[in-house]
Amino acid sequence: MPSHGFQPIEGGQQVIRHRVTKTLVLSVFTAILSSLQFGYNIGVINAPQKIIEQSYNESWISRSELGSPPIDPALLRTLWSLSVAIFSIGGMVSSLSVGVISQWLGRKRAMVINNIFAFLGGSLMGLSQISQSYEMMIVGRFLIGAYSGLASGLVPMYVGEIAPTHLRGALGTLHQLAIVIGILVAQVLGLDMFLGTKSRWSVLFWVTLIPAAVQSLLLPFCPESPRFLYIICEQEAQAKKSLRRITGLLDVSDDLSEMKEEKRQMDSEPKVSIFQIFRSRTYRQPILVAIILQLSQQLSGINAIFYYSTDIFSKAGVEQPIYATIGAGIVNTAFTVVSLFLVERTGRRTLHLFGLAGMIICTLLMTVAMALQDTIPSISSLSMLAIFGFVAFFEIGPGPIPWFIVAELFSQGPRPAAMAIAGCTNWTSNFIIGMFFPYVADLCGPYVFLLFAFLLLGFLIFTYFRVPETRGKSFDEIAHAFRGRNLSLLDMEVKASTELDSLGGGGADEE
Known part of the structure; x- marks a missing residue:
């Protein structure tokens, strides 16, 4: 039985199809433990909200003079919003250093250090x-x-660089799958029957040490990214060794040839920084796509549900809202698995468009249900159904795709800087939602999700006209296409030289 074969794709190109080895499985599993940690800390703050707020109040009283009143409700809300949103500030700050750290330490060592x-x-x-x-x-x-900000860049970068081309989308989706599993685990452990009690809620946060410890133990047994070793460090022997471990093959000349071509292209370009990415006409279109896709994920309203779902379900008239929140977590996980199987069959662009369209419909249903809940109490079931549908459509496309498509849109040279820009965009918009959603919700009442509907419509239009399909394409083919050398590979019709320029082709790199 052959170890690998070639699968024809559009345009007469061929993709090397490696078998899945134990080393590849171990490496991907170990890397996405960071994603699990990331998701767990998104969801862990949600279920025990009232208990933690009570603890804040008790801390306030114990540190005040005897007989002092409880903490002011406005101050308590500010402290709680800060507790939720400062997670995103940490991610926003660290995500900007992903490029520097991943180049300096390497992908694997950076993940080890990140566990600190x-x-x-x-x-x-x-x-x-x-x-x-x-x-x-x-x-x-x-x-x-x-920690999560670095993980959100390092994990997709590492997995994307070790994954075979024909499995890159599916393995890239595992980052998002681990995130949603982490959210679900946090929601379940936050139940009263487990750790969501006044005496046990602090244990929820000690749990975060477990995946960090397991990953720290397993990473030494995983290979470094062969692309990092060969293209950045110029260590061909080590890159071959890493490739042999990942592919299970003795002859890795085909993979090495692909990396040599990628390195040749990289050497022909100046070293790319964050600032240079924005100045370069070559990278302007792909970085715009990367930024808008990250915004489409975070400004869709999904984290408003993840952070404040218990409160949203309560306002929607749902009895036992914590169980509805867990139901949303189960839907979240299930449809991420669906995306895992669809992404290499249907394509990134198609799934993203489908997910955005479905989310628009669900936001409109949510708005109707929440507006009429006082008049028609039984309509709360429609609100819950709309939220479940919103989560499902999110995980079909806008959830997983923005994370790994950034690594696909850029060659090795600009990739770390592009990942840093995309990550910072993601975390900045995450912070905006986490910090200000409660205030906007109070201001807009039941119509708050109409704001997200308008944003989603804008993202849908942009995706339709500007986002290319990258399924089955090598990193080098995608980079070539964005330079205007082979646009047919991305199924894009270019009818005029002005449109070529909008994609960054046909001119000098720098203005």
Whole structure:
């Protein structure tokens, strides 16, 4: 039985089809433990919200003069919003350094070092109750956010670089699958029957140390990215060794040839920084696509549901809203698995368009249900159904695709800087939603999700006209296409030289 074969794709190109090896499975599994941690810390703050707020109040009273009144409700809301949103600030700050750290330490070593943030952040959050310090909780949330910001760039980069081309989309989706599993685990552990009680809620945050410890133990057994070794470090022997471990083959000349071509293209370009990506006409179109896709993920309203779902379900008249929140988490996980099987069959662009369209319909249904809940109490079931549908459509496309398509749109040279820009965009918009959604929801009432419907419509139009299909294309083919050398590979029809220029082709790189 042959170890690999060639699968024809559009345009007469061929893709090397490697078998899935134990080393590849171990490496991907170990990497996405960071994604699991990321998701867990998105969801962990949701279920025990009222208990943690009560703990903040008790800390306030214990540190005030005898007989002092409880904490002011406005201040409590601000402290809570900060506890939620500072996670995104940590991610926003650290995501900008993904490019520098991944080039300096390498993908694997950077993930090892990143676990320091997880251990520090988890310990501070876990000790905040016994120390009666909401400041420790806030600082811990910042540190675990910094961990997640680095993870959100390092994991898709590492997985994308070790994955065979024909499995890159499916393996890239595992990053999002691990995130949603982490969210679901946090929601379940936050139930009263487990850790969501006044005496046990701090244990929820000690749990964050477990995946960090497991990953730290497993990473030494995983290979470094062969692309990093060959293209960045120029260590051909080490790159071959890494390729042999990942593919299970002795002859890795085909893979090495692909990397040689990628390195040749990279050497013909100047070294790319974040600032240069924005100045270069070659990279302007792909970085715009990367940024808008990240915004389409975060400004869709999905994190408003992840962070505040219990409160949203309560306002929608749902009895036992915590169980509805867990139901949303199960739907979230199930449809990420659906996307895993569809992404290499249907394509990235198609799934993203389908997901955005479905989310628009669900936001309109949510608005109708929440507006009429006082008049028609039984309509709360429509609200819950709309939220479940919103989550399902999100995970079909806008959830997983923006994470890994950025790595596909850029060659090795600009990829780290592009990942940093995309990550910072994602975390900045995440922070905006986490910090300001409660205030916007109070202002807009039941019509708050109409704002997200308008944003989703804009993202849908942009995706239809500007986002290319990258399924089955090598990194080098995609980079060539964005330079205008072979646009047919991305199924794009260019009818005029002005449109070529909008894609970054037909001119000098720098203005």
